Amino acid sequence: MLPNSPGLGFKPEHFQAIAETHPALGFFEVHAENYMGDGGMPHAMLTRLRADYAISVHGVGLSIGGPDPLNEDHLLRLKALCDRYQPESFSEHLAWASHGGEWLHDLLPLPYTPETLTLVADHIDRVQEVLGRRMLLENPATYVLFEQSVIAETEFLAELVRRTGCGLLLDVNNVFVSCVNHRTDPRAYLDAFPLAAVKELHLGGHSEEDLPSGPLLIDDHGAPVADPVWALYAELVSRTGPLPSLIEWDNDVPAFPVLMAEADRAARILGAIRGQAYAHAS
Amino acid sequence: MPTHREFARAFQMGIHSGTLPPGLTACNSDEVDRRFAVYRNNVIHGLKQALKQRFPAIERLVGAEFFAAMAQVFIQAYPPDGPILQRWGETMPAFLEGFAPVASLPYLADVARVELARGRAYHASDAAPVDPARLTEMALSNSEAMVLALHSSVQLLTLALPGGSIWAAQQPGGPAAPTTWGPECVLVGRSGMADVRVRILASSEAAFLAALSQGMPFGPAVHAARMQERGFDPTRALADLLAARLIVDVALAEKGEFR
Numbered sequence A: 001m002l003p004n005s006p007g008l009g010f011k012p013e014h015f016q017a018i019a020e021t022h023p024a025l026g027f028f029e030v031h032a033e034n035y036m037g038d039g040g041m042p043h044a045m046l047t048r049l050r051a052d053y054a055i056s057v058h059g060v061g062l063s064i065g066g067p068d069p070l071n072e073d074h075l076l077r078l079k080a081l082c083d084r085y086q087p088e089s090f091s092e093h094l095a096w097a098s099h100g101g102e103w104l105h106d107l108l109p110l111p112y113t114p115e116t117l118t119l120v121a122d123h124i125d126r127v128q129e130v131l132g133r134r135m136l137l138e139n140p141a142t143y144v145l146f147e148q149s150v151i152a153e154t155e156f157l158a159e160l161v162r163r164t165g166c167g168l169l170l171d172v173n174n175v176f177v178s179c180v181n182h183r184t185d186p187r188a189y190l191d192a193f194p195l196a197a198v199k200e201l202h203l204g205g206h207s208e209e210d211l212p213s214g215p216l217l218i219d220d221h222g223a224p225v226a227d228p229v230w231a232l233y234a235e236l237v238s239r240t241g242p243l244p245s246l247i248e249w250d251n252d253v254p255a256f257p258v259l260m261a262e263a264d265r266a267a268r269i270l271g272a273i274r275g276q277a278y279a280h281a282s
Numbered sequence B: 001m002p003t004h005r006e007f008a009r010a011f012q013m014g015i016h017s018g019t020l021p022p023g024l025t026a027c028n029s030d031e032v033d034r035r036f037a038v039y040r041n042n043v044i045h046g047l048k049q050a051l052k053q054r055f056p057a058i059e060r061l062v063g064a065e066f067f068a069a070m071a072q073v074f075i076q077a078y079p080p081d082g083p084i085l086q087r088w089g090e091t092m093p094a095f096l097e098g099f100a101p102v103a104s105l106p107y108l109a110d111v112a113r114v115e116l117a118r119g120r121a122y123h124a125s126d127a128a129p130v131d132p133a134r135l136t137e138m139a140l141s142n143s144e145a146m147v148l149a150l151h152s153s154v155q156l157l158t159l160a161l162p163g164g165s166i167w168a169a170q171q172p173g174g175p176a177a178p179t180t181w182g183p184e185c186v187l188v189g190r191s192g193m194a195d196v197r198v199r200i201l202a203s204s205e206a207a208f209l210a211a212l213s214q215g216m217p218f219g220p221a222v223h224a225a226r227m228q229e230r231g232f233d234p235t236r237a238l239a240d241l242l243a244a245r246l247i248v249d250v251a252l253a254e255k256g257e258f259r
Helices: A014-021 A041-052 A072-085 A116-130 A153-164 A171-183 A186-193 A229-242 A256-280 B004-017 B029-054 B056-062 B064-077 B093-099 B108-123 B130-147 B163-167 B203-213 B216-226 B234-243
Strands: A005-011 A025-030 A055-058 A089-092 A095-098 A104-106 A137-139 A167-171 A199-204 A207-211 A214-218 A246-247 B146-150 B154-160 B184-191 B197-201 B246-253
Touching: A005 A055, A005 A256, A005 B130, A014 A229, A014 A256, A025 A041, A041 A055, A041 A072, A055 A072, A072 A116, A072 A214, A089 A199, A095 B004, A104 B004, A116 B004, A116 B197, A137 A199, A153 A167, A153 A186, A167 A171, A171 A186, A171 A199, A171 A214, A171 A229, A186 A214, A186 A229, A199 A229, A207 B029, A214 B029, A229 A256, A229 B146, A229 B184, A246 A256, A246 B246, A256 B163, B004 B029, B029 B056, B029 B064, B029 B108, B056 B064, B056 B108, B056 B163, B064 B093, B108 B163, B108 B184, B108 B197, B130 B216, B130 B246, B146 B203, B146 B216, B154 B163, B154 B203, B163 B184, B163 B197, B184 B203, B203 B216, B216 B234
Parallel strands: A005 A025, A005 A246, A025 A055, A055 A089, A089 A137, A137 A167, A167 A199, A199 A246
Antiparallel strands: A095 A104, A207 A214, B146 B246, B154 B184, B184 B197
């Protein structure tokens, strides 16, 4: 289990700052596919991080929502990585990235149907069987909808939890991005979300384009977490209690102190929750 | 209703062609094109970034704008065939050799071979360098029969054009670009955890290293080197390899081997 405190997405350019300052953080998260070489600096850095922090391994290449059977070689690589580093958490996405042997290396959306529900549940079963651990599945940021979808995303995720026993990674920025893009209410989405299964939260930045009908938000992880996302986060954790809360910043990565300032903001929100709980208890 | 497989195929083709897959919708259906374009842009941008990271010298040689356009063609011709992006791009030299707009820059393929080898070296497995005292001891007892194990990052490239020298000239503070164009042997290896080095070899050094990497003992490897250049200095070659921390083990060949 990851600690119920802020964590950061690890960027190699921050390694020195982390090693020198040993920041007070609950955990670091790494993208699994960046640590699948045989040796060298990536493993040296991850070994050092592992010694000092809890670790979350976050996969981006399994294509759990794709039509093809999972790539068994890749599953075994994930297993080797998890066996080697014993991360506190392994997570992947409700998305697809490959079809027919070609990898698009993006998190692509899928229609929510009885067919895809069965497919994704089977894939999660296989992941949990091979890794020998429970995985977390992350809700996507989406830009389009599908006529063939007949199941609400929150219901789809709840049913996956029921069928596979997996946990969920709730990306608060993705909720905001998707709901703004589809002109729906993020609070209604969160009300329908199976919060009891949530074991980790993600917070990241987005960018904005203009469409004739209004804004189109892009989940680009290239900016500070937006204020309305912080507000949603604060409301959410006041309901769930403190949860492991990751700051993601993958593009135009700033200096380490900028990321720490984001983590500190999450820590203050979590601290306020703990303070309230304490006040209630006393 | 399309099956999920039919859906994914149409979506994937749409990413490349721009044709909207069936069933795509949005709260405002006039905007589906703009929304689908986000996925198209993300895929292409992500893959271009991966190529930029793997082939920075190629990008400097052809310029950022040309590189971006060429990357687009490469992506269509050789899309990634696996989930690990850092392994993608091995077909770049073959692509460059056949890409008509760069026909006047025939050395690009060899520069790409150097960059690919650097990427492989960066991720090669770790091994501690051999203890120099142990190597010295072995050399004094029977240098002829010493078998040297080289670090797994070691790659010997035999290039038709001076790809190593051109690569070096593209580095900050690097030497001037070569003025004569001949074949070139290049050693790529990683010293320690992160220091991936590119070294241009004399033909004797290349023969020496090729023999060692085939598992030949030191004596026959020196002989192979001297067939190339009589003046080959084995002590110097060994010292260079030791200094670069590229020898990871030493053993004595069985008697009668390599006769």
